[in-house]
Amino acid sequence: xxxxxxxxxxxxxxxxxELTLEALRTAHIANEIIHLPDGEAVLDWLHARxxxxxxxxxxxxxxxxxxxxxxxGGLEVLQQLKSDPRLRTLPVVVLTSSREEQDVVRSxxxxxxxxxxxxxxxxxxxxxxxxxxxxxxxxxxxxxxRPLADENPSS
Numbered sequence: 001x002x003x004x005x006x007x008x009x010x011x012x013x014x015x016x017x018e019l020t021l022e023a024l025r026t027a028h029i030a031n032e033i034i035h036l037p038d039g040e041a042v043l044d045w046l047h048a049r050x051x052x053x054x055x056x057x058x059x060x061x062x063x064x065x066x067x068x069x070x071x072x073g074g075l076e077v078l079q080q081l082k083s084d085p086r087l088r089t090l091p092v093v094v095l096t097s098s099r100e101e102q103d104v105v106r107s108x109x110x111x112x113x114x115x116x117x118x119x120x121x122x123x124x125x126x127x128x129x130x131x132x133x134x135x136x137x138x139x140x141x142x143x144x145x146r147p148l149a150d151e152n153p154s155s
Contacts, residue, residue, distance in 0.1 A: 004030055004032070004137075005031065005058065005059065005060050006031055006032040006033065006034045006060045006061065007024070007029070007031045007032070007033050007034070007060055007062045007063075007133070007136070008034050008036060008042065008045065008060045008063045008064065009033055009034065009064045010036050010037075010038075010041075010063060010064065010065045010069060010074065010077065011036075011037070011066045011069075012066065012068075012069045012070055016066070016118065017035055019125050019126065019129070020033075020095070021033060022126065023125065023126040023128075023130045023133065024133045026126060026130050027129075027130035027131075027134050029133040029134070030137075031061055034060070037069075037070075038069050038070045038072065039069050039070075039071055039072025039073055039074060039076060039077040040071040040072045041071075042063070042065070042072075042077050043072065043077060043080060043081075046059075046081060046090075059090050059142075060090065061136060061137055061142060062090075062091050062092070062093065062132075062136040062137065063081075063090055063091070063092045063093070064093055064132070065077060065092055065093070065094050065095065065096075066094075066095060066096050067103055068096065068097070068098065074094065074096070075103070075106055075107065075110065078092060078107060078110045078111070082110050082111040088111065091113045091136055091142065092112050092113055092114075093113055093114040093115070093116060093132055093136065094107050094112050094114070094115045095116050095132070096115075096117065096118060097117065098117070099117050114132075
């Protein structure tokens, strides 16, 4: 049996990190949650470079991506990973406070799998993130967690 793939949480707001982790615990999500505080760290993790060079191989089950982050913003992260053949199948859900139409449209143009505006009320936030976690970690059938055929000549 394959081990559970981690869920990446790209979020710079400590309060939102805690709420998201609480919601995923409430939903009994067993996947490891890897918190990354900025877009640069997200890209470093996905490319297994710098401080993440020794991480286990493979893609996460999901990237929960905030848009307004330091260093490299969420839209730039999304653009880079969806333009990379090794990363483009990674499910990405934007979890943000932005209701700006341009952010929603641009996210979908770049290939996001879902766009969720963070609810302001505690209970609504917990419920929304719990549902996201259950769907992406338990219900959704992800693509195989293996190298692409053109990356591995022996396949």
